[in-house]
Amino acid sequence: MTILFLIRHGETPWNVEGRYQGQLDPVLTEKGQQQAESTAARLANLGFEAIYSSDLARAHQTALALAIKTGLPVQLDRRLREVHQGKWQGVVIDDIRAGWPEEIRGWETAPWQRSPPGGESLEELQVRIFAAIDEIIARHPQGTVAVFTHKLPIALLKIHYQDHPPEAIWSLLPANGAWEVFTLNPENREQA
Numbered sequence: 001m002t003i004l005f006l007i008r009h010g011e012t013p014w015n016v017e018g019r020y021q022g023q024l025d026p027v028l029t030e031k032g033q034q035q036a037e038s039t040a041a042r043l044a045n046l047g048f049e050a051i052y053s054s055d056l057a058r059a060h061q062t063a064l065a066l067a068i069k070t071g072l073p074v075q076l077d078r079r080l081r082e083v084h085q086g087k088w089q090g091v092v093i094d095d096i097r098a099g100w101p102e103e104i105r106g107w108e109t110a111p112w113q114r115s116p117p118g119g120e121s122l123e124e125l126q127v128r129i130f131a132a133i134d135e136i137i138a139r140h141p142q143g144t145v146a147v148f149t150h151k152l153p154i155a156l157l158k159i160h161y162q163d164h165p166p167e168a169i170w171s172l173l174p175a176n177g178a179w180e181v182f183t184l185n186p187e188n189r190e191q192a
Contacts, residue, residue, distance in 0.1 A: 001183050002136075002141060002143060002183070002184045002185075003181065003183050003184075004144075004145050004181070004182045004183075005048075005147065005180075006149060006153075006154045006180045006181075007063075007146060008148075008149065008151055008154055008175070008177065009061070009149075009150065009176065010029075010033060010034075010035035010039075010061070010176050010177050011028065011029050011031045011035060011177070012029060012058050013026055014026045015032075016029065018092050018093045018094070019093075020088040020092075020093070020096065021058075022085030022119065023056065027058060028061045028062065032061075032176060035176055035177030036061060036065035036177065039066070039177050039179065040069045041069070043146065043179075044066065044070055046144055047144050048072060048145065049144055049145055050072060050136075050140055050145050051067055051074050051148070052077055052080065052132075052136055052145065052147045053074050053076055053149070054076070054078070054149050054150060056081055059080070060148070062148050066148075074148075079128040080149045082151070082152060083120045084116075084119045084120040085116040086116040086117050086119025086120075087116065087117045087118045088100070088104075088119065103117055111169060111170070112166055122152070122156065125152060125156065126160075129149075129153045129157065133147070151174055154180060157182070
C-alpha cells in the first residue's frame with residue numbers, strides 16, 4: 001500500500017485578494033511561508049520516501065519546507081498544477097462576475113459541464129492529475145509520499161478515492177496548508 005499525503009500550498013497574496021491564480025505563479029505570503037513551515041514540522045517525522053510537487057512556485061515553496069526537514073529532494077511535475085483558468089487567471093472574482101456573469105455562474109453551478117473561458121475542463125484536469133498520481137503510486141508501492149498540489153486537484157482526488165459525489169466538488173476544497181491522507185493499493189488504485 002502507498003500512503004499518500006496530498007498537501008495544498010500555503011497562502012499567496014492572490015488568495016488574500018480573491019484573485020484567480022490558475023497556472024499563474026504568485027509566491028507565498030509571510031503567512032503562507034509560516035503555513036509551509038508548520039505543515040513541514042507536523043509531517044517531517046512520518047518517514048516519507050519521496051516528495052513531489054507542482055512546478056508552480058506556491059506549491060514548490062511549500063514543499064521545500066518539508067524537503068529541508070527531511071533531506072529529500074523535491075521532484076517537480078507540471079501535471080500536478082492547478083486547473084488552467086484561461087481568461088480568468090490573474091483576475092479578481094468581482095471582475096470575473098462583472099465581465100463573465102453567465103460563464104462564472106455556469107462554472108459555479110455546473111462545473112462538470114462548463115470550464116473557464118479558454119481554460120481547462122475538470123475532465124482534462126482529472127486526466128493529467130490521475131496520470132501523475134498513478135505513476136507516483138507505481139514508483140512507491142509500499143512507501144509514504146508527500147504530494148504538494150492545489151485545491152481542485154485535491155478535490156478531484158477526494159471524489160475519486162473517497163467516493164464523494166462529483167457535484168460536491170466545491171465543498172471539498174482544502175484550506176491553504178491543509179492535507180488529505182490516502183492509503184492506496186497500487187494494483188487497483190483504490191483506497192484501502
